Amino acid sequence: MTSQTLTMFKFILVKLAQLVPTFIGVTIVAFAFIRLLPGDPILLMAGERGISAERYAQLQAQFGFDRPLPVQYWEFLKGLLHGDLGNSLVTHSPVVHEFFSRFPATLELSLFALTFAVIIGLPAGVLAAIRRGKTLDHTVVGISLTGYSMPIFWWGLLLIMFFSGTLGWTPVSGRISFMYFIEPVTGFMTIDTLLAGDWGAFLSALHHLILPAIVLGTIPLAVIARQTRSSMLEVLGEDYVRTARAKGLSSYRVIMVHTLRNALISVVTVIGLQVGLLLAGAILTETIFSWPGIGKWMIDAISRRDYPSVQGGLVLIAFIVMIVNLLVDVAYGVINPRIRH
Amino acid sequence: MAAISTPGAPGTFRYQLGSFWKDFSASRGALVGLIFIALVFLVALLAPWVAPHDPALQDRSALLVPPVWHAEGSWRYILGTDAVGRDILSRLIYGARYSLSISAMVVLISMCGGIFLGLLAGYFRGWVETVITRVMDVVLAFPSLLLALGLVAILSPGLTSAMIAIALVQLPYFVRLTRAAVIGEKSREYVTASRLAGAGHMRLMFNTLLPNCMAPLIVQATLSFSTAILDIAALGFLGMGVQPPTPEWGAMLANAREFMGSAYWAVTFPGLIILLTVLMINLMGDGLRDALDPKMKRS
Numbered sequence: 001m002t003s004q005t006l007t008m009f010k011f012i013l014v015k016l017a018q019l020v021p022t023f024i025g026v027t028i029v030a031f032a033f034i035r036l037l038p039g040d041p042i043l044l045m046a047g048e049r050g051i052s053a054e055r056y057a058q059l060q061a062q063f064g065f066d067r068p069l070p071v072q073y074w075e076f077l078k079g080l081l082h083g084d085l086g087n088s089l090v091t092h093s094p095v096v097h098e099f100f101s102r103f104p105a106t107l108e109l110s111l112f113a114l115t116f117a118v119i120i121g122l123p124a125g126v127l128a129a130i131r132r133g134k135t136l137d138h139t140v141v142g143i144s145l146t147g148y149s150m151p152i153f154w155w156g157l158l159l160i161m162f163f164s165g166t167l168g169w170t171p172v173s174g175r176i177s178f179m180y181f182i183e184p185v186t187g188f189m190t191i192d193t194l195l196a197g198d199w200g201a202f203l204s205a206l207h208h209l210i211l212p213a214i215v216l217g218t219i220p221l222a223v224i225a226r227q228t229r230s231s232m233l234e235v236l237g238e239d240y241v242r243t244a245r246a247k248g249l250s251s252y253r254v255i256m257v258h259t260l261r262n263a264l265i266s267v268v269t270v271i272g273l274q275v276g277l278l279l280a281g282a283i284l285t286e287t288i289f290s291w292p293g294i295g296k297w298m299i300d301a302i303s304r305r306d307y308p309s310v311q312g313g314l315v316l317i318a319f320i321v322m323i324v325n326l327l328v329d330v331a332y333g334v335i336n337p338r339i340r341h
Numbered sequence: 342m343a344a345i346s347t348p349g350a351p352g353t354f355r356y357q358l359g360s361f362w363k364d365f366s367a368s369r370g371a372l373v374g375l376i377f378i379a380l381v382f383l384v385a386l387l388a389p390w391v392a393p394h395d396p397a398l399q400d401r402s403a404l405l406v407p408p409v410w411h412a413e414g415s416w417r418y419i420l421g422t423d424a425v426g427r428d429i430l431s432r433l434i435y436g437a438r439y440s441l442s443i444s445a446m447v448v449l450i451s452m453c454g455g456i457f458l459g460l461l462a463g464y465f466r467g468w469v470e471t472v473i474t475r476v477m478d479v480v481l482a483f484p485s486l487l488l489a490l491g492l493v494a495i496l497s498p499g500l501t502s503a504m505i506a507i508a509l510v511q512l513p514y515f516v517r518l519t520r521a522a523v524i525g526e527k528s529r530e531y532v533t534a535s536r537l538a539g540a541g542h543m544r545l546m547f548n549t550l551l552p553n554c555m556a557p558l559i560v561q562a563t564l565s566f567s568t569a570i571l572d573i574a575a576l577g578f579l580g581m582g583v584q585p586p587t588p589e590w591g592a593m594l595a596n597a598r599e600f601m602g603s604a605y606w607a608v609t610f611p612g613l614i615i616l617l618t619v620l621m622i623n624l625m626g627d628g629l630r631d632a633l634d635p636k637m638k639r640s
């Protein structure tokens with residue numbers, strides 16, 4: 001092993017070790033969640049119809065509420081590590097299964113949203129930096145500040161009113177037209193329709209994705225444009241850029257090779273950090289567009305008082321955010337060697 | 342404005358204030374933001390005198406009346422009415438009271454809590470710091486809106502729970518900033534001098550260190566204020582925040598949603614006022630950062 005891969009390996013190990021306390025903290029929060037609910041959790045779960053004494057004792061034993069707290073936590077942790085987060089009170093199927101059957105829908109939406117944000121935000125930020133102080137710059141800064149301040153649940157309703165209502169261009173809700181039934185393989189509607197070789201279904205899936213992806217991508221778009229602009233401006237002021245200019249390199253080459261590559265380091269980090277934001281935004285976006293992902297599932301679980309699902313969702317989403325942040329850290333270490341030491 | 346045109350000697354509070362105001366007012370956006378927010382605050386304070394109608398009054402003869410610029414609109418209801426005949430403008434004006442006061446409380450709670458924990462962590466270091474930063478890492482591991490929703494589910498939906506939940510979600514940012522600033526300041530000479538002069542822990546933390554750590558915290562407070570307005574509205578929209586018939590902006594949007602095909606005004610205006618308020622606070626925050634951040638300062 002070369003010393004460089006060794007440093008990288010050590011870097012990743014240290015980052016992983018730092019995650020352990022947070023991981024334990026997250027499990028404690030999720031464990032405490034059901035026990036902090038006001039009133040008896042089992043009576044709460046049983047709802048207004050009430051429950052027989054027999055069933056009560058049975059449920060109490062099933063959830064382990066009759067045992068001491070540390071034992072309960074240990075059992076919860078053991079179940080978690082075996083991928084067991086209990087069963088949904090509504091559907092009675094395992095929470096983990098419920099979560100991961102909906103997760104691809106959220107992932108597909110988030111990836112499209114992020115792609116939209118990067119494709120528009122990155123060039124917009126670069127152009128604004130090159131044209132600093134000009135009308136284009138002011139426009140980009142103004143639009144990104146507006147996007148950053150956007151209540152996306154309202155933005156979604158406006159887009160639906162205009163594009164679906166007035167113009168009739170896009171569907172209002174769901175992932176695909178009712179005309180099509182696609183057997184889930186990957187869970188990604190766009191990929192599954194292509195695998196099925198059904199072009200009409202593929203276009204329908206894309207059609208359904210456009211508005212939700214724009215809504216969910218709006219805030220990340222604003223953040224990426226802002227960050228790209230400011231780090232481009234920073235790098236443009238560096239000595240090596242001035243040297244490159246003085247050497248007589250074309251301004252295209254100076255921007256693409258010398259500036260953008262260095263400016264991208266901080267932009268990549270910012271893009272990675274959008275994941276938590278995307279998952280929070282997914283809650284609102286999925287509610288507006290009836291998108292069958294984990295955001296809508298969580299809201300439904302909260303309003304149906306399906307506490308095991310809420311608990312499981314909290315843990316799994318926090319894990320996903322933590323893992324993605326770790327990957328971003330590692331990626332940052334790879335592209336910016338100064339960080340590793 | 343006499344105080345500003347004749348600044349005191351460098352180093353005095355008056356001089357600092359004057360130089361701050363010069364930097365802040367150099368940004369037109371920041372000034373526009375400040376004026377807008379001041380107006381919204383004023384209107385919210387004077388709601389009973391400014392609002393043309395009682396926000397809860399249902400006029401059965403005027404359901405879903407469009408705004409005044411439509412042929413069917415009337416000056417009686419300038420921005421139109423909602424599905425049960427309530428005046429939208431009056432509800433927006435009263436709604437400002439809820440959005441602004443809840444958000445102000447959120448910032449107050451999370452700022453005080455965050456400063457306290459951050460001071461402890463940065464001043465004492467060691468295990469105190471480890472525990473505090475680890476707990477904050479856990480809070481940050483959850484997407485903010487999701488954690489707020491979970492907390493509201495525990496506390497049962499309503500104004501107070503929404504306020505507490507969002508304040509808790511904002512807490513880590515204040516803790517991190519305070520801790521970093523305290524660590525940066527702690528080894529400076531004036532702190533050592535103060536300690537040698539016999540200042541105790543409390544005096545060192547709150548009298549010596551804190552005033553010198555305030556600049557980034559003030560900027561963060563404006564950011565938190567705009568985030569809080571958005572989050573309160575989002576919770577209201579999801580039915581987990583302020584409950585109807587309270588005229589909260591997010592809850593108004595949720596109510597209007599089913600009529601968006603026929604009454605665009607009931608959806609458009611509550612969202613527009615949320616966007617404008619948040620945008621103006623962010624503009625103001627940008628100006629504050631430029632004026633308070635010494636690194637950005639033109640000298």
